[in-house]
Amino acid sequence: MRAIDALQIALVAAGAGLAVGLAGLLVAWLTRRWSIRWQLTLVATIAVLTVFGGALGIAWMMFLSGHDLQVITVVTSIAVVVAILVAFVIGSAMVRWSGAVQEQARGMALGAHQPLHESGPRELRSLSAELAETQRRLEEASAREARLEESRRELISWVAHDLRTPLAGLRAMAEALEDGIAADPHRYHQRIRVEVERLAQLVDDLFELSRIQAGALTLTPEPVLLGDLVSEALAGADPVARERRVRLGGQVEDGLEITADPASLSRVVSNLLMNAIRHTPADGTVEVHCRLAPTDVPGDGPSVDLSVSDGCGGLDPDDMDRVFDFGWQGSSARTPTAPEGADGGSGQGAGFGLAIVKGLVDAHRGRVWVENLPTATGCRFHVRLPA
Ligand SMILES: Nc1ncnc2c1ncn2[C@@H]1O[C@H](COP(=O)(O)OP(=O)(O)OP(=O)(O)O)[C@@H](O)[C@H]1O
Ligand SMILES: [Mg+2]
Secondary structure: OOHHHHHHHHHHHHHHHHHHHHHHHHHHHHOOOOOHHHHHHHHHHHHHHHHHHHHHHHHHOOOOOHHHHHHHHHHHHHHHHHHHHHHHHHHHHHHHHHHHHHHHHHHHHHOOOOOOOOOOOHHHHHHHHHHHHHHHHHHHHHHHHHHHHHHHHHHHHHHHHHHHHHHHHHHHHHHHHHHOOOOOHHHHHHHHHHHHHHHHHHHHHHHHHHHHHOOOOOOOOEEEEHHHHHHHHHHHHHHHHHHOOOEEEEEEOOOOEEEEOHHHHHHHHHHHHHHHHHOOOOOOEEEEEEEEEOOOOOOOOOEEEEEEEOOOOOOOOOHHHHOOOOOOOOOOOOOOOOOOOOOOOOOOOOOOHHHHHHHHHHHOOOEEEEEEOOOOOOEEEEEEEEO
């Protein structure tokens, strides 16, 4: 074949193919909402018809005889039928595969677990894997939401309980004073003050907790000398410790300084100290230690470890995570008891102290946890903060 003929044939075949292809595109656009089964069938038909269009054009240019064209027409007709059949089979499989993914999504909406879609094209398989992952995340989120809802409900009933008991006591004492039947009015006034301080503390704690929960905590970080901060906290806790005959001690590495919100950090240390004193029997010891610690997260800088150890006799391992929950208290903690001590701070609390500690430490991108002492005489609360 001469080069010029080959060129002419190529041009005619390209022109005819382009015309058929454009017509095919138009039909594809018109039927774009049809099932993928029909779309695939259309693609296969267009492919065969493009060949046939080229052959027609070449025959028109007299490069093919009438006989050749007849042969090509027969072959093309059979090719169209085969192409349609194959496309239909593949299209049906695609419909089945996408139906399975659809089923998986529907099951997801109803909360039922559907098996992961393992067959079919890569895109459908990855869509199915994505759906399964989304379902897992949704389940986690709704479990977290349910836990939060549960703890919110518990919190409300605990707060109601913790308010009702002191209020009933206050009313009884106020009535006794009013009626002039209080045997020792001075002691009643003192008790009323203690109860009011306790209620004020409870309301403060609730306010702090709601700010932590709402993410509305505003920290004002500045350089804090831990030696000074711990000394102040120890001095603040000293009267309560003396009253309970608990020794306070410990050690802070010289010159240890971190950037933190001083008021929040003081609150963390004093909450831990108050708890430790409250749970240590008379003649026991509470110690605060502070040292530079190697980081426990690879890649992060060094951190500071602040620990408060007590003589509580050790915590039940099951309680070790729960102590940081809002309102959680040890077994007999919610039976109404009279507040101990006259300071209003050493008596029965509301179970908010450690939740506040955790909230404040989290806000400083730190970590708090508790462990039992190896001697089994008590436990040690650790606070890790970035140095
Ligand atoms: N140092 C500790 N030793 C032993 N148990 C502790 C200690 N600190 C806390 N706990 C246990 O964890 C519970 C929760 O402590 P948390 O400080 O949150 O609440 P609380 O001290 O009971 O009340 P609040 O702090 O609101 O006055 C306590 O009731 C107690 O059972
Ligand atoms: Mg406490």
